[in-house]
Structure formats: structure tokens, C-alpha cells
Amino acid sequence: MKLDEAKQQFILNWGVLGTQWGINRTMAQIHALLLVSPAPLSTDEIMAQLQISRGNTNMNVRELMDWGIVEKVLKPGDRKEFFVADKDIWKVAMRIIKERKRREVEPILNALSQLKDIDAEKGDKDVKQFIDTISQIQKFADQASKGVDGLVKMDEHWFTGTLLKIFK
Amino acid sequence: MKLDEAKQQFILNWGVLGTQWGINRTMAQIHALLLVSPAPLSTDEIMAQLQISRGNTNMNVRELMDWGIVEKVLKPGDRKEFFVADKDIWKVAMRIIKERKRREVEPILNALSQLKDIDAEKGDKDVKQFIDTISQIQKFADQASKGVDGLVKMDEHWFTGTLLKIFK
DNA sequence: ATAATCTTTCAGAAAATTTTGAAAGTTCAG
DNA sequence: CTGAACTTTCAAAATTTTCTGAAAGATTAT
Numbered sequence: 001m002k003l004d005e006a007k008q009q010f011i012l013n014w015g016v017l018g019t020q021w022g023i024n025r026t027m028a029q030i031h032a033l034l035l036v037s038p039a040p041l042s043t044d045e046i047m048a049q050l051q052i053s054r055g056n057t058n059m060n061v062r063e064l065m066d067w068g069i070v071e072k073v074l075k076p077g078d079r080k081e082f083f084v085a086d087k088d089i090w091k092v093a094m095r096i097i098k099e100r101k102r103r104e105v106e107p108i109l110n111a112l113s114q115l116k117d118i119d120a121e122k123g124d125k126d127v128k129q130f131i132d133t134i135s136q137i138q139k140f141a142d143q144a145s146k147g148v149d150g151l152v153k154m155d156e157h158w159f160t161g162t163l164l165k166i167f168k
Numbered sequence: 169m170k171l172d173e174a175k176q177q178f179i180l181n182w183g184v185l186g187t188q189w190g191i192n193r194t195m196a197q198i199h200a201l202l203l204v205s206p207a208p209l210s211t212d213e214i215m216a217q218l219q220i221s222r223g224n225t226n227m228n229v230r231e232l233m234d235w236g237i238v239e240k241v242l243k244p245g246d247r248k249e250f251f252v253a254d255k256d257i258w259k260v261a262m263r264i265i266k267e268r269k270r271r272e273v274e275p276i277l278n279a280l281s282q283l284k285d286i287d288a289e290k291g292d293k294d295v296k297q298f299i300d301t302i303s304q305i306q307k308f309a310d311q312a313s314k315g316v317d318g319l320v321k322m323d324e325h326w327f328t329g330t331l332l333k334i335f336k
Numbered sequence: 337a338t339a340a341t342c343t344t345t346c347a348g349a350a351a352a353t354t355t356t357g358a359a360a361g362t363t364c365a366g
Numbered sequence: 367c368t369g370a371a372c373t374t375t376c377a378a379a380a381t382t383t384t385c386t387g388a389a390a391g392a393t394t395a396t
Contacts, residue, residue: 003295006283010302013279020272022190024384038297043343053386058344079341079394089304093312104188111181115174127171130204134178136257144261151315192354211373221356226374247364247371 007036011050026052027060031069031085040073040082068095097148109141175204179218194220195228199237199253208241208250236263265316277309 011032018028029050034041041049046057061083064070069092073082086092116131179200186196197218202209209217214225229251232238237260241250254260284299 001283001286002289003286003298006286007298009279009283010298013276017272017276020190022188026384035301036298038294054343055345055387056385059385062344081343087301087304089301089308093308104185108181108185111177115169115177118169118171118174121170126206129206130171130175130178133203133255133257136255140257140261147319194354222373223357223375224355227355230374249373 007033010036024060024063026050026056027063030057030060031064034064034070034083034085035087037085040075040084042080042082044080046083067099094151097151101145101148105141105145109138112138175201178204192228192231194218194224195231198225198228199232202232202238202251202253203255205253208243208252210248210250212248214251235267262319265319269313269316273309273313277306280306 011029014032014035015025015029018031019025030046033046033049043054043057043061046052046061047054050057061070064083064085065072070083070085073084075082086095112134116134118127118131120127179197182200182203183193183197186199187193198214201214201217211222211225211229214220214229215222218225229238232251232253233240238251238253241252243250254263280302284302286295286299288295
């Protein structure tokens with residue numbers, strides 16, 4: 001298989017995975033393209049490679065920068081802007097997890113915590129069960145959150161070398 | 169706040185969260201409805217509560233059963249089918265994680281492993297960097313996967329009580 | 337200042353996803 | 367067997383999301 005062919009396949013696959021997880025396909029594809037591009041790419045290069053419009057490119061590159069996994073690079077003597085992706089996958093993954101938690105999970109959890117303040121008029125049992133379900137979700141989210149924060153602190157060696165042995 | 173109002177809010181929030189994570193809004197809402205319903209619900213009850221069609225209800229309930237987080241319940245002497253959600257959030261979360269891994273992540277990883285077999289024609293450096301990126305992704309996926317398998321084995325107490333202390 | 341080059345915005349168009357509802361299918365009591 | 371009660375399917379419609387491209391906005395060289 002040729003390198004360019006493999007890159008193309010990688011980009012397509014990354015796009016599919018992104019879509020399934022609620023990420024814009026183009027955003028995922030641009031990220032993939034930058035991940036496998038040794039040198040920073042300009043907007044026009046991204047447009048050409050992925051066959052997408054300037055507007056689409058611009059918006060999704062900005063989004064990737066907002067997420068903190070792509071950076072703008074300026075070359076001296078060139079008016080164009082270039083973009084480069086962080087190649088450290090562990091760092092990228094942690095960043096994505098943290099961002100999704102902050103943007104998508106936390107607002108929901110805040111909303112949930114409002115819901116436990118219920119008039120006890122209705123049958124005790126129903127209210128109790130509802131509050132219990134919400135509480136379980138909060139508890140799980142809290143544990144997962146702490147787990148993730150823990151992960152961020154671990155380095156790769158720690159993770160594979162130690163944690164996995166603890167739990168057999 | 170009234171109980172029914174709180175349930176409604178919960179359902180809406182769950183739908184939003186689902187959407188953001190690539191889950192059909194209705195599927196998430198049905199799941200939420202069943203989570204906060206003490207007794208099993210019939211198709212008609214779900215349709216009425218969420219104001220959705222029979223077809224939509226049927227398809228999404230089936231999907232939830234495929235995921236293993238909702239079960240069909242038959243009441244003796246009743247032709248209707250009823251549905252109930254597993255209320256153990258930890259179990260549900262583990263199930264969802266395992267299913268998404270199996271359905272969405274693993275196929276991509278399989279595809280990725282095909283991509284490392286590249287003609288070394290092109291400049292060594294480019295090929296090397298590409299293979300390195302793919303390898304990093306595989307490695308991360310592998311670690312995460314093992315981490316999740318580990319999680320599934322932990323019970324809640326273990327998780328909060330021990331793991332979090334290990335990592336301060 | 338102004339022209340050239342590049343970036344950003346966003347309304348409308350296109351594409352993808354979701355939903356409906358009616359017809360077909362199934363099951364079971366009588 | 368027949369029909370009532372319920373479930374399933376899926377083509378077409380509705381909705382949501384994404385994308386385009388041209389105009390407006392920046393920025394810099396001359």
C-alpha cells in the first residue's frame with residue numbers, strides 16, 4: 001500500500017469514528033489530515049486534500065484550535081497561516097476528554113442537581129426512586145470524573161505498568 | 169418543583185447529552201423515561217409521554233434492548249409488551265462503554281492495523297512518522313481498552329475507596 | 337492611501353438523519 | 367379458521383446538521 005493511500009484511509013476512518021461520537025465529520029478529517037502531515041498545512045492545502053470549501057475549512061480548523069489540539073503556525077515572510085496538530089496522542093486524548101467533560105457533561109450535571117428539590121406531595125416512593133436514580137448518575141459522574149482526573153496525572157508507563165497489575 | 173416536571177426536565181437533558189455523544193435523541197429520551205418510571209411502560213405509554221410515533225418508539229426501544237440496557241416484560245393476561253430499564257447506573261454505564269467499544273471503536277482499530285503495511289518507497293521519514301502516529305493510536309486504544317476492562321471488574325467501593333487514593 | 341492577499345462570516349443550498357404513519361406481519365382467543 | 371390486538375417495517379416527509387461560496391473584514395506591502 002502506498003503512503004498516500006494509507007493516509008487517505010486513515011482520514012476516512014477517523015471521520016467515521018468522529019461522526020459516531022458526535023463530532024463533525026470534517027473536523028475529524030481535518031484533524032486526521034494534520035495528524036499525518038509532517039509539516040504544517042495551509043488552508044488551501046487542507047481544502048485541496050479534503051475537497052472542501054474555504055468556509056468549512058476555516059470553521060473547523062478554528063474549532064480544532066478551540067479544543068486545543070491544533071495550533072496556528074506562522075512562517076516568516078509568508079502571509080498565509082499554517083496549521084499543525086499535536087502529535088502526542090495521549091495528550092490529545094486527555095485534552096478531548098477534559099473538553100467534552102467541561103462542555104457537554106458538566107452543564108447537564110448542573111441541571112440534574114436542580115432536579116432533586118421536589119415537592120414531597122406525591123407518593124413518597126416515586127419521589128424517592130427518582131431522587132435515587134439522579135443521585136446514582138451524579139455519583140457515577142463524580143467517580144468517572146475523578147477517575148479521568150487521575151488518568152491525566154498518570155503517565156503511560158504508570159498506567160500500563162501498575163494499574164493493570166493491581167486489577168489483575 | 170413537581171415530580172413530573174422534574175422527570176420531564178431529566179428526559180430533556182438526557183436527550184441533549186445523548187445527541188452530543190452521537191446517540192439518537194429519542195433513544196436517549198426513551199431510556200431516560202424508563203429510568204425514572206418505577207413500573208414497566210407499554211409502547212402506548214411511551215408514545216404518549218414523549219409525543220412520538222409508534223414506529224419511532226418501536227425502533228428505538230428495540231435498539232435499547234440490543235444495547236442490553238432495557239428489557240421486555242410480559243404481564244400475564246396482557247397482550248401488550250412492557251419495557252423496563254436497568255436502574256443500576258454503574259452497570260448501565262459499563263454496558264454502554266463495552267458496546268460502543270465493540271461496535272464503533274474496534275472496527276476502526278482493525279482498519280488501522282491494515283494501514284501499517286506501507287511500501288517503503290517514499291522518503292523513510294514520512295512513512296516512519298505515519299506509522300508512529302498509527303501505532304500511538306493503537307497503543308492508546310489498547311491501554312484505554314484494558315483500563316475499561318479493569319473498571320468493569322471493580323466495584324464501586326474499590327473504585328472510590330482505593331484507586332483514587334493510589335493516585336492521590 | 338490603495339491594492340493585493342488572506343481570513344472570516346453567514347444566508348441559503350445540500351446532505352444526512354430522524355420521524356411518521358399506514359400497510360404488512362404476527363399472535364392468540366374464541 | 368377468523369378477526370381482534372398488537373408489533374414491525376419502511377418509503378416518504380420532516381427536521382437537523384453540515385457545507386458552500388460570495389461578500390465583508392483584516393492585514394500588510396508598495
